[in-house]
Amino acid sequence: QSVLTQPPSASGTPGQRVTISCSGSGSNIGSNTVNWYQQLPGTAPKLLIYFNNQRPSGVPDRFSGSKSGTSASLAISGLQSDDEADYYCASWDDSLNGYVFGTGTKVTVL
Amino acid sequence: EVQLVESGGGLVQPGGSLRLSCVASGFIFSTYEMNWVRQAPGKGLEWVSYISSSNVIYYADSVKGRFTISRDNATLYLQMNSLRAEDTALYYCARRLRLDYWGQGTLVTVSS
Numbered sequence: 001q002s003v004l005t006q007p008p009s010a011s012g013t014p015g016q017r018v019t020i021s022c023s024g025s026g027s028n029i030g031s032n033t034v035n036w037y038q039q040l041p042g043t044a045p046k047l048l049i050y051f052n053n054q055r056p057s058g059v060p061d062r063f064s065g066s067k068s069g070t071s072a073s074l075a076i077s078g079l080q081s082d083d084e085a086d087y088y089c090a091s092w093d094d095s096l097n098g099y100v101f102g103t104g105t106k107v108t109v110l
Numbered sequence: 111e112v113q114l115v116e117s118g119g120g121l122v123q124p125g126g127s128l129r130l131s132c133v134a135s136g137f138i139f140s141t142y143e144m145n146w147v148r149q150a151p152g153k154g155l156e157w158v159s160y161i162s163s164s165n166v167i168y169y170a171d172s173v174k175g176r177f178t179i180s181r182d183n184a185t186l187y188l189q190m191n192s193l194r195a196e197d198t199a200l201y202y203c204a205r206r207l208r209l210d211y212w213g214q215g216t217l218v219t220v221s222s
Contacts, residue, residue: 035208044212099157
């Protein structure tokens with residue numbers, strides 16, 4: 001059972017900005033950094049954002065992350081058809097002594 | 111180039127055992143922490159286990175006491191015992207706690 005809560009879906013037209021929220025608690029997001037992953041259909045997940053707002057090399061700057069208190073968000077600007085995927089947030093949880101994922105958000109480009 | 115290649119998945123009966131392997135290349139394996147993450151068919155991601163470069167180990171509550179993570183020179187392992195239907199999933203290995211590189215996964219199906 002996921003400890004981090006995300007909206008099940010989000011959508012936008014090409015070029016629009018889409019934001020995905022991730023809600024946690026003091027033992028996870030409130031105390032640790034947040035990572036985001038993109039999973040294209042039929043493929044392994046890919047690290048999109050780490051340490052709340054850092055992009056690995058090769059990830060376009062259209063993707064940005066932020067964190068405030070016990071919540072985090074991922075923004076995708078200039079939405080493209082290639083961005084259709086499932087997106088997951090994740091963070092370490094000090095109470096569980098484990099890494100926890102969000103429930104996942106399916107992004108659809110209309 | 112960093113590469114992670116999992117193997118060892120298959121069909122097993124409830125109560126059975128499997129040992130998964132993840133062969134790493136393209137980086138100094140002994141200096142990196144590693145993880146197992148799984149994804150049940152049509153479901154989200156679930157972290158399974160972590161092992162540091164110095165063998166500090168953590169498990170998800172759902173597998174504690176049944177699964178054992180280990181490593182050697184360039185291979186990560188997951189020994190899975192007392193398997194249940196709910197362990198059916200695609201199992202990925204991934205590098206570092208931020209999970210910066212992932213393998214393609216190996217499918218474990220627990221069914222009679």
